[in-house]
Amino acid sequence: MKLHVLAIGAHPDDVELGCSGTLINHIHKGDRVGILDLTQGELGSRGTIESRYEEAAASAALMGVAVRENLKMADGFFENNRAHQLQIIKVLRKYQPDIVLANALADRHPDHGRAGRLIADACFYSGLRMIATELDGAAQQAWRPKRVFHYIQDRFAEPDFVIDISASFEKKMEAVKCFKTQFFTDSSADPETYISQPGFLDKIANRASQLGQRIGTRYGEGFMCESTLGISDLDALVYPQLA
Numbered sequence: 001m002k003l004h005v006l007a008i009g010a011h012p013d014d015v016e017l018g019c020s021g022t023l024i025n026h027i028h029k030g031d032r033v034g035i036l037d038l039t040q041g042e043l044g045s046r047g048t049i050e051s052r053y054e055e056a057a058a059s060a061a062l063m064g065v066a067v068r069e070n071l072k073m074a075d076g077f078f079e080n081n082r083a084h085q086l087q088i089i090k091v092l093r094k095y096q097p098d099i100v101l102a103n104a105l106a107d108r109h110p111d112h113g114r115a116g117r118l119i120a121d122a123c124f125y126s127g128l129r130m131i132a133t134e135l136d137g138a139a140q141q142a143w144r145p146k147r148v149f150h151y152i153q154d155r156f157a158e159p160d161f162v163i164d165i166s167a168s169f170e171k172k173m174e175a176v177k178c179f180k181t182q183f184f185t186d187s188s189a190d191p192e193t194y195i196s197q198p199g200f201l202d203k204i205a206n207r208a209s210q211l212g213q214r215i216g217t218r219y220g221e222g223f224m225c226e227s228t229l230g231i232s233d234l235d236a237l238v239y240p241q242l243a
Helices: 014-028 049-063 082-095 110-125 169-177 200-214
Strands: 005-009 033-039 067-073 099-102 147-151 161-164 220-224
Touching: 005 014, 005 082, 005 110, 014 033, 014 049, 014 099, 014 147, 014 161, 014 169, 014 220, 033 049, 033 082, 033 110, 049 067, 049 169, 067 082, 082 110, 099 110, 110 147, 161 200, 169 200, 200 220
Parallel strands: 005 033, 005 099, 033 067, 099 147
Antiparallel strands: 147 220, 161 220
16 A cells, blocks of 8 residues: 555654644645554553554544554653654554655654654665564565655744645644543643643644745644755746735
8 A cells, every 4th residue: 555645653642743734735636535543542640551542543544544553662761762763663664655744853752853863764764775674474574755745843943934824724623622631621631731721722723823924824734854955947836825
């Protein structure tokens, strides 16, 4: 099952918060899109591992992603090392994505930056044929995604480009709200956390509005890239204006 886009996040809900509008755009175009969660989010103060799986599945179904997997790395304690890189490499070679969307390279949560570097390194090493991996007893072929882009998370970072998600914003917020144990509800007995504070979802909307304004649209998602971006000609640049 080849994917066009594979979005990877350290925790279930990272992808929804950071780049789900972009994923929905591609799904609406007919592209095959997948999500890979590195951990089960077991260190979270709210909800359970089981509830996180249920919420991740509900979000995936809502968006229409082709596949969602979880590598069950240790939340908070995974490392950018050979063992963890090989776990990701096997998934990259399995689905052969053209584009990978990854955690930010630096952020408030230390898992995000560590995951961003781990994913980027795994994408490079996945293209080396001398690194052998197997899936279901069969040798895998080397595969390197064409591009690795890092989505903006808690800390604002200057984006290298912004994608218009005006048409997909409402569904993005529905996907985020699927993680109902993690965000504010009056009836929850779980302790309050940074992301469960009243108004957190408004901050997500405000960020999208701010990024959209940068390109003349209602809502946007920003991405960073470590390599120089290229376009075929000047007409490939689009700057839509608000009506």
